[in-house]
Amino acid sequence: MTTVGIIGAGHIGSALAKGFAKNGYDVVIANSRGPETLADLVASIGDRARAATAQDAAEAGDIVVVTVPLKAYREVPVAPLADKTVLDTNNYYFERDGRIAELDEKKTTTSQMLQEHLPESRVVKAFNHIMAADILTDGSPADTDDRRALATAGDSDEAVALVTRIYDEFGFDTVNIGPLRESWRVERDQPAYVVRQNADELRQNLDRAER
Numbered sequence: 001m002t003t004v005g006i007i008g009a010g011h012i013g014s015a016l017a018k019g020f021a022k023n024g025y026d027v028v029i030a031n032s033r034g035p036e037t038l039a040d041l042v043a044s045i046g047d048r049a050r051a052a053t054a055q056d057a058a059e060a061g062d063i064v065v066v067t068v069p070l071k072a073y074r075e076v077p078v079a080p081l082a083d084k085t086v087l088d089t090n091n092y093y094f095e096r097d098g099r100i101a102e103l104d105e106k107k108t109t110t111s112q113m114l115q116e117h118l119p120e121s122r123v124v125k126a127f128n129h130i131m132a133a134d135i136l137t138d139g140s141p142a143d144t145d146d147r148r149a150l151a152t153a154g155d156s157d158e159a160v161a162l163v164t165r166i167y168d169e170f171g172f173d174t175v176n177i178g179p180l181r182e183s184w185r186v187e188r189d190q191p192a193y194v195v196r197q198n199a200d201e202l203r204q205n206l207d208r209a210e211r
Contacts, residue, residue: 005061011132021048071097082120124154139171149173149199153183
């Protein structure tokens with residue numbers, strides 16, 4: 001049985017925890033306040049979920065989701081994530097994260113920053129441009145007309161293939177943007193950000209992105 005470690009238990013992390021458990025994964029979830037504060041969330045998910053520290057979630061996960069505020073990405077454990085695929089949901093909100101010059105000057109992306117922090121991991125962009133409430137409600141079976149699509153970006157073909165499979169399990173088509181350096185196309189203030197779109201519409205919105 002595959003275990004998913006989730007570092008961050010906000011709206012996105014909580015929705016993903018419920019979705020992964022529903023799809024048959026075991027879930028180990030952590031936040032910055034301690035496992036005891038996640039008792040209600042874990043109880044709502046059931047036997048497939050347990051709360052832990054970030055270190056424990058990183059160690060337990062065969063796959064790990066990092067869904068913390070960007071300003072906290074350097075607190076993500078490094079060593080236990082070596083040689084693992086790490087799904088990055090981060091977005092840059094300067095109002096919350098403070099100004100980050102490299103991002104303001106368009107020299108890098110949030111996912112590239114996480115990849116630099118986790119040099120031995122396979123970082124891949126996922127679930128960053130969908131509202132948390134839609135993760136568990138907007139999915140539909142494969143081949144459904146106008147099925148919603150989500151984008152991913154990664155430097156590892158293996159990681160992109162994994163996200164493609166996970167998206168399908170959650171009920172979404174996948175559009176592959178390409179390497180991590182292109183992940184800005186689906187971040188805040190871009191046409192593809194937090195709007196419902198099928199695969200063709202998503203590709204069009206990615207093409208319309210301006211940096």
